[in-house]
Amino acid sequence: MTEFLENLVRGIPGLKITTDPDPIAQACTDWRKRYATTALAVVEPQTTAQVEALVKRCGEHGVAVCTQGGNTGLVGGAVPVADGEHATRPHVLLKTHRLREVLTLDEANLTLTASAGYTLHEIQEFAAAHGLLFPLSLASEGTCTLGGNLASNAGGVAVLRYGNTRELCLGLEYVNAHGERCGDLRGLRKNNTGYDLRHLLIGSEGTLGVITTACIKLYPAPNSRCVAWLHVRDIDAAVQTLNHIQQKAFHELTSFEWMNATAIDLVQKHFPAKAPVGPAGCDHVLVEFSSLGSEAALHDHVAGVLADLMNGNPAVMNITLTKNAREAEQLWALRENISEAQAKEGLNVKHDVACPVSRLPEFHHQALAAIEEAGLSVQPILFGHLGDGNLHFNLSAPSHLDAKVFLEQHQEALNDIVHSAILACGGTVSAEHGIGQLKRGLLRDITAAPTYRAFVAIKAALDPQNLFNPGKLLAN
Known part of the structure; x- marks a missing residue:
């Protein structure tokens, strides 16, 4: 792979390339420190043209691309895969935080167009300086990036009123598996001219392309x-x-x-x-x-x-x-x-689930009753965006037990109980955190076979070399 890295240095002027082991190890460790992987290099493009050139060269050399924004995800989607056949495949980790070419606002159209590397907080502040509101709001907004928000279809605390990231995006630009710039940034609220590929990229967790720029909705700022x-x-x-x-x-x-x-x-x-x-x-x-x-x-x-x-x-x-x-x-x-308080307290079994609001009490009671019937003693730390049906149903070990041992012994059983309860109530096992590498097997198991085949077919059509984020979202 030395030839590949030398090719990047010679062929893409201005591309920052890091091959030192310590920065690579830091970048390849996820926020929860559940996955600690590695890569050939950390690459940090400044322009969409550099992303195009990088993807082309990765395709020529069979090197996978793992795209990372603020690395605040909770399912291992923003670091190279840790196990399975793709774990031995050479990767580069593409950090997007230097992608800051575009930041413009159309006040009459109530839209903002920004590069993927801007943090959510920076976008909020830019809109606020013009008396406008970008309503997406997350605890990690000082670190997470627009590109990551789109790739994960981030939710947050204002979905009840404004919708999640998908509903706030009017257009996006991305680089496809051939290293070509694709997409539409016109900021149109009505446009019925063929397939809307924007919605395939949003929530795709970096598996279909590299999002580089987006046009997003703004609102009048509340008084x-x-x-x-x-x-x-x-x-x-x-x-x-x-x-x-x-x-x-x-x-x-x-x-x-x-x-x-x-x-x-x-x-x-x-x-x-x-x-x-x-x-x-x-x-x-x-x-x-x-x-x-x-x-x-x-x-x-x-x-x-x-x-x-x-x-x-x-x-x-x-x-x-x-x-x-x-x-x-x-x-x-x-x-x-x-x-953060949970992190200070120690390990716990996390669940990011959702169902119709009307059935949340039913799920809550069924899940806790099933845990008790199974003879499992837990500390339920339960909270979430009840207004849009999303709960973080987290279960800690009793105070007198070692948390690590408790998880090793009971995590699988607790997952089965919670997931069965939420699916029985017409819900989902991943409301806003995504699938990543954590839940890829679960997604396959709970998805109807024709639907899952469609997922696989879309991936194969848009990324025939399995270049982007292999081993994430899909189990095969």
Whole structure:
């Protein structure tokens, strides 16, 4: 492979190439440190033309391309595959953070066009400087990139109101397996001229091409914001609360997050953030509202909706309504630090599941009952975007057991129980984290045979050499 790397150096001026073992090892270790792999080199293009040239040379030499944005994924999709036949195949890891050729805004069309290497936070800030909003919001927004958001079809806390990344993208440009620039950045909201390849690339986890640029939707920035923290009896009460609020304040409702008592107790153990005082052992709900109207009008409207909610409703036990942005951020810190608190606490079995909102309580109760019936003792750390049906159903070892040993002994059984329960409720085993290399076998097992054959056929048609991210998403 020395000849291949020399070819890159000579043939692609300006391409940054790193072959030192330490930076390669760092780049090839995923965020959860579940996969530690390697590559021939880390390559960092600055332009789409460099990506085109790189992909052509990789195709000529049979070198696979693993594309990585901020490396914040949770399923091993942004590092070379760790096992199977593709693990021995030579890879380059293509980091996109230097792809920053384009950052423009069309105010009249409410669109922003940006290169894949910009972080989500940078895009949010650029839109905000023009009085506009790009509503995608994730805990990792300071690190994750636009290209990664598109490749993984990222969700986040505002899907309830604005949709996930797929719904926010009007067009994208990508480099295909032949090293050709493809796509459409015109920012059209109506365009019925053939297959819309954009939707194949979004959520494809880097297996069909390298996304280099995208045209995304913007919205008028809200003039007011209000956040409420509710103590509720259980997840059933949380769903009922969501239904009530949607009936009364549908257009103002931005986020609706549910957390069980264990999740919030864990955050307060490891971080200084404190939740509003409420009954012991109750569940928590964080609700955000926003409006183009005044702060006072929004606050009064929300206060009325929540007062009506509590009237004669014993399942809602306490409501705290923020008065300013500082208080709102303090409440959001409780929700956003759950994952970090879990990491501090130790290993756990993670599940990113979703089903119709109406069936979330059914799934919750069935899964926990099945775990108990199996004789497994766990600490459920449960939270998520209840407003769009997505829960992070994470299970930790009891405090008196070694977490690593617990996972080795019981992870497979717990996965089977949770996945069976969510599928029985008309749900999915991957709501927003994707498939990567973690769930590729599971995807094959739960997908109808004709559908899975279509997946394989699409991959073969668009990437006949299996150049892009081999060993990810598909099991074969």
